[in-house]
Amino acid sequence: MSVSPVLALTTGEPAGVGPELAVMLATEAPAAGAADHRVVAVGDPDLLAERAAALGRPLELVELAPHEAPPAPCPGRLPVWPVPLRAPCRPGVLDTRNADYVLETLDRAIRGCRDGEAAGLVTAPLHKAVILEAGHAGFRGHTEYLRDACGVDEVVMMLATDRALHAEAPDWRGDPALRVALATTHLPLREVSDAVTPERLTRVLRILDADLRRWFGVAAPRIAVCGLNPHAGEGGHLGREELEVIAPTLARLRQEGLTLDGPLPADTLFTPRHLAGVDAVLAMYHDQGLPVLKYAGFGRAANITLGLPLVRTSVDHGTALDLAGRGEADPGSLAVAVALAADMARRGGHA
Ligand SMILES: NC(=O)c1ccc[n+]([C@@H]2O[C@H](COP(=O)([O-])OP(=O)(O)OC[C@H]3O[C@@H](n4cnc5c(N)ncnc54)[C@H](O)[C@@H]3O)[C@@H](O)[C@H]2O)c1
Numbered sequence: 001m002s003v004s005p006v007l008a009l010t011t012g013e014p015a016g017v018g019p020e021l022a023v024m025l026a027t028e029a030p031a032a033g034a035a036d037h038r039v040v041a042v043g044d045p046d047l048l049a050e051r052a053a054a055l056g057r058p059l060e061l062v063e064l065a066p067h068e069a070p071p072a073p074c075p076g077r078l079p080v081w082p083v084p085l086r087a088p089c090r091p092g093v094l095d096t097r098n099a100d101y102v103l104e105t106l107d108r109a110i111r112g113c114r115d116g117e118a119a120g121l122v123t124a125p126l127h128k129a130v131i132l133e134a135g136h137a138g139f140r141g142h143t144e145y146l147r148d149a150c151g152v153d154e155v156v157m158m159l160a161t162d163r164a165l166h167a168e169a170p171d172w173r174g175d176p177a178l179r180v181a182l183a184t185t186h187l188p189l190r191e192v193s194d195a196v197t198p199e200r201l202t203r204v205l206r207i208l209d210a211d212l213r214r215w216f217g218v219a220a221p222r223i224a225v226c227g228l229n230p231h232a233g234e235g236g237h238l239g240r241e242e243l244e245v246i247a248p249t250l251a252r253l254r255q256e257g258l259t260l261d262g263p264l265p266a267d268t269l270f271t272p273r274h275l276a277g278v279d280a281v282l283a284m285y286h287d288q289g290l291p292v293l294k295y296a297g298f299g300r301a302a303n304i305t306l307g308l309p310l311v312r313t314s315v316d317h318g319t320a321l322d323l324a325g326r327g328e329a330d331p332g333s334l335a336v337a338v339a340l341a342a343d344m345a346r347r348g349g350h351a
C-alpha cells in the first residue's frame, strides 16, 4: 500500500494572502477524487491561528517536532513546522524585519525534503522586493533561491493550467491544456537578449524534455519554442537572435532526439492550431509566456520548478497585499499546486 506523501507548504510573506490560503485549504474538505497527501504548513502558528480566527474558521494547529510524523489528514486540522515571526505582522503591511522569517520557512522546508521528512515542497507567495530591501542583494525569487540551495546550475520555471494536470482524462471540457516554460526568469527586459545564449537554451530544453517525461509522464515530449523578436526576427530584419542563436541550438538538440518546433512567432504560437499536439511551449522571457498562461488559467494553474533534485510547486499568483486578511483571495491555485506536488511525488519523489 502506498503511503500518502507529506508535502511541506511554506506560508510565504506573512503580510500577504499565503497564510490565509493555507488556512482555507486546511479547513475545506478535499474535492472528490483529490490526490491523497498530508500537508504540513511551515510558518508561525500564532499567525496562522490569528488568520483562521479572522476568517471565522475553526482550526486546530498541531506543532510537530523535527521528524515527527504528521497525523492523518482531517479538515480543520493543520500540522505545522513552527518558525516564529521576527516582528508582529498586519495583513497588507510589509515589514523588512520579517524577510528572514520568510527565508527561514523556505530553508526549513528544503531541509525537510532533503532529510526525507517531506516528499515535496509547495510554496505560497513571497514578496521579492521586501526581501531585497531587507538586504538580501541579488534575491530573485523562489526559483533561483532553490537552484542555489540545491546546488544545481540551471532550473526551469514552468507554469501549467490544471487541464495539464489531468492530461489523462479524455472527457475533460475545461480550459485548454497549456504548459509554458521560460528560457529566462526574473530579468529586466534589457538583459534578456544577452541571456538567451546557446548554452542556456541547451540546458533549459534538456531539462524541460527530461522533466516532462519524469514528472508529467509525457513519453515523447514535443516542445514549441518562441522566437525572441517580433515575427521571430522577420528573417533577420527585426533581430538576429533567431538566426544566430535559437535556430542553430534547436537544430543541434534535434540531433540529440528532442522534438522541437520553432523558433516560431510568439504572437501566433499560442493559437489552437499551433498548440495542437504540443506538450509545452518555451517562451524566451517572463512576460512573453506568462500573460498567456494566466489569461488561460489564472487561479487554476501552478508553477513548477524543473531541474531540481526535489519536487517544488507553487501558486500562479503573488502576495495580493490588496486582498490580505479579508478572506477574499481565491485558494484555487494553491489547491492545484498541492495536488500537482502530490502527483509528482508519487511519480518519483523522495519520501
Ligand atoms: N509564487 C510566488 O512567490 C509569487 C508569484 C507571483 C508574484 N509574486 C510576488 O508577489 C508580489 C506582488 O506581485 P503582483 O502584484 O505582481 O501580483 P499579485 O498576483 O500579487 O497580484 C496581482 C493581482 O492579482 C490579484 N490576485 C492575486 N492572487 C489572487 C488570488 N489568490 N485570488 C484573487 N486575486 C488574486 C491581486 O489582488 C492583484 O489584483 C511581488 O513581489 C511578486 O514578485 C510571488
Ligand SMILES: N[C@H](C(=O)O)[C@H](O)COP(=O)(O)O
Pocket: 140, 141, 142, 143, 144, 286, 290, 303, 314, 315, 316, 317, 318
Ligand atoms: N514568475 C512567477 C509568476 O509570475 O507567477 C513568480 O514570480 C514566482 O516566482 P518564484 O516561484 O520564483 O518565486
